[in-house]
Amino acid sequence: MKYNDAFSLFKKDYVFARLKKKAEEMKSLGKEIIDLGVGDLSLPLFKNAVEEMVKAAKSLGDKKTFTGYPPSEGLLSLRKKISESYGNANIGEDEIFISDGAKSDIGDLLELFGKGISVLIPTPSYPVYTEASVFAGNKVTFLPCLKEDDFIPRPPFGKVYDVIYLCSPNNPTGAVLSAKVLSEWINYAISVKAVILFDGAYCDFSEENEPKSIYEIKNAKYCAMEIRSFSKGFGFTGVRCGYSVIPKTLGDYNRLWKRRLSFRSNGVSVISQKGAEAYFSDEGQREVATRIKYYKNNAEIIKIALKKKNLWYNNSCSSPYVFAKTPDGFTSEEFCDFAMEKYGIIVTPCNTFGEGGEGFFRISSFPERQKILRAADVIETIK
Numbered sequence: 001m002k003y004n005d006a007f008s009l010f011k012k013d014y015v016f017a018r019l020k021k022k023a024e025e026m027k028s029l030g031k032e033i034i035d036l037g038v039g040d041l042s043l044p045l046f047k048n049a050v051e052e053m054v055k056a057a058k059s060l061g062d063k064k065t066f067t068g069y070p071p072s073e074g075l076l077s078l079r080k081k082i083s084e085s086y087g088n089a090n091i092g093e094d095e096i097f098i099s100d101g102a103k104s105d106i107g108d109l110l111e112l113f114g115k116g117i118s119v120l121i122p123t124p125s126y127p128v129y130t131e132a133s134v135f136a137g138n139k140v141t142f143l144p145c146l147k148e149d150d151f152i153p154r155p156p157f158g159k160v161y162d163v164i165y166l167c168s169p170n171n172p173t174g175a176v177l178s179a180k181v182l183s184e185w186i187n188y189a190i191s192v193k194a195v196i197l198f199d200g201a202y203c204d205f206s207e208e209n210e211p212k213s214i215y216e217i218k219n220a221k222y223c224a225m226e227i228r229s230f231s232k233g234f235g236f237t238g239v240r241c242g243y244s245v246i247p248k249t250l251g252d253y254n255r256l257w258k259r260r261l262s263f264r265s266n267g268v269s270v271i272s273q274k275g276a277e278a279y280f281s282d283e284g285q286r287e288v289a290t291r292i293k294y295y296k297n298n299a300e301i302i303k304i305a306l307k308k309k310n311l312w313y314n315n316s317c318s319s320p321y322v323f324a325k326t327p328d329g330f331t332s333e334e335f336c337d338f339a340m341e342k343y344g345i346i347v348t349p350c351n352t353f354g355e356g357g358e359g360f361f362r363i364s365s366f367p368e369r370q371k372i373l374r375a376a377d378v379i380e381t382i383k
């Protein structure tokens with residue numbers, strides 16, 4: 001039997017599946033666990049989103065309003081709302097493709113380029129960029145992002161790549177790419193004819209003065225696709241809905257993606273898409289702001305505890321993750337094992353985000369407040 005060789009290049013379990021497994025094992029031994037690992041949410045869904053989904057489900061259950069397959073590229077009503085949300089960036093509804101979340105598109109979009117392309121991936125960054133690229137048969141080069149440079153990736157002038165992954169606010173570091181840095185990347189990408197896959201899964205966490213979308217920057221439509229999700233800011237990790245923007249000014253990719261979707265997908269659940277539409281109402285936007293504030297306050301509580309322990313952390317205000325340095329003498333994995341076994345706290349070892357993450361760990365601020373307060377107390381006792 002023939003297997004994809006890529007399976008042998010990575011750990012048996014994907015990082016977050018591994019953390020979940022460990023947590024379950026500890027729980028089954030009767031140990032109290034506070035899980036600050038995976039970026040999954042604790043606040044329940046927004047009531048208007050729930051109401052929209054119930055309405056959609058009921059309409060599917062009625063002979064008069066029943067509909068079958070949705071369009072592969074997504075409901076026009078949702079794509080119109082997304083298009084409007086881009087304002088002056090002028091993204092047309094026919095440049096938007098609805099997905100079941102950012103994670104799928106991060107890998108799937110690579111199908112547009114074929115096998116054997118060169119992919120540039122900043123490190124540390126979300127492990128899916130690397131795993132998906134290698135599984136697709138591509139050559140990966142890592143771009144180290146350094147603590148001294150606030151983990152900002154800089155364009156590798158003089159070198160050529162086909163595809164570049166960028167994420168801002170970054171998972172796991174929280175680093176935000178300013179308009180100036182994004183503009184440098186855009187100029188670089190255009191000069192080497194590369195395509196930027198811009199992961200905006202955490203855009204709702206951006207502060208007022210920070211670019212939320214790469215399309216706020218001149219010429220981005222000539223070199224970048226943008227991937228977004230309703231998961232983190234709107235609580236849709238369980239519902240599943242996201243989208244990608246492929247501008248028509250970016251070669252033939254827009255037409256090709258539509259073609260690709262037509263044979264690979266029958267679209268995303270109408271129920272999820274109708275729920276996602278609630279994001280764009282005024283109440284939806286107020287709800288997003290409230291949720292973001294809650295998670296950001298959680299992150300502040302964790303930072304105070306780390307500060308008391310004299311542990312360095314990246315002081316980004318634009319991320320639901322606290323990216324911190326392990327205490328002296330610990331590798332990422334050693335510290336995370338120690339925190340779990342001795343203190344019952346699960347955090348993510350950042351070497352799993354690539355070599356650039358070695359010596360760091362990530363704390364998710366998504367759990368509910370009580371757990372965060374408890375975790376902060378425990379962090380303060382770590383010896």
Ligand code: MLT
Pocket residue numbers: 016037038039040103171
């Ligand atoms: C995370 O970084 O925690 C991810 O969003 C979770 C995942 O990839 O499964």
